[in-house]
């Protein structure tokens with residue numbers, strides 16, 4: 560067995576409450592998809608985000624899929640997504656038979672560029688999916704204005720943005736619907752899991768029905784539509800509730816982590832630290848950096864050197880339009896220059912909730928020692 564990395568890229572924190580609630584769920588016998596923790600977690604989460612309805616799903620991916628089906632998306636429709644995102648955003652569109660339409664991202668926030676959005680809207684556009692990447696909110700006002708004007712639904716992919724805000728309002732409360740992930744490396748985890756939120760009563764009814772095999776409300780075991788089993792167990796909800804109760808503390812840890820990285824990585828030529836726009840309450844799901852040509856070492860060489868020093872990192876997503884699974888079905892000659900560039904320059908540093916100040920210093924010292932020496936004047 561090879562030695563595990565000294566500093567993992569992510570390590571979750573399981574709170575004492577989470578352990579206690581999971582034990583309670585086990586001892587009560589409510590281990591499947593009924594039980595008191597499901598409702599408690601869904602209601603607590605809806606309150607925390609500021610939405611009327613929330614339903615648990617088996618993952619962030621299935622939350623996105625369920626959202627698109629609830630919104631009536633199918634073959635012939637187009638769904639606008641950023642070219643730079645986790646592939647699940649795009650796969651969810653492809654599951655419905657609709658066509659993903661890619662938009663390049665902003666070079667500073669890495670989020671969908673609203674200025675490039677209008678040109679991509681057609682008569683077939685059914686949904687726009689802004690993704691709040693790495694915990695930084697999208698610039699929602701221009702997106703929402705366009706969507707309203709063109710009568711298009713907005714589905715926020717907030718998988719990386721629990722507790723993030725835009726102009727003081729919580730991400731996940733802007734769109735027609737919003738999807739969260741509770742995968743092990745997300746800000747709140749249920750092991751695997753997701754949440755779909757909406758303020759629309761009719762959509763809420765649809766999403767709950769579709770998630771549970773679309774049993775007819777008139778007659779159980781009568782099905783007028785193809786539904787899914789995206790139900791979650793009471794055990795997972797117990798774990799999620801025990802984490803949700805600590806979200807403020809978790810967000811505080813992310814802020815402290817960010818302050819440590821910012822302070823100790825300032826002023827290294829060619830190393831770009833994450834930017835927070837004035838409209839964003841950034842939750843820094845991951846501390847994402849980029850190295851440009853002037854750093855003197857490629858991103859991949861730097862990552863490999865950090866790995867040798869026991870520091871695990873992750874490179875950025877590849878441009879979605881060029882992923883073989885996507886390009887095979889939707890080949891394009893179009894270029895997405897920002898995404899294509901940052902995909903080669905970007906990576907993220909260890910950012911788990913369990914990271915310590917000493918580990919942060921160790922990471923920063925390693926990066927400093929690897930940065931080519933320069934005279935102080937040659938900024």
Ligand SMILES: *Cc1c(COP(=O)(O)O)cnc(C)c1O
Pocket residue numbers: 618619620621644645647648690716718719739740741742752753
């Ligand atoms: C994690 C993630 C997803 C998918 O969530 P899973 O729970 O892993 O299925 C979707 N979109 C983004 C932006 C993500 O980071």
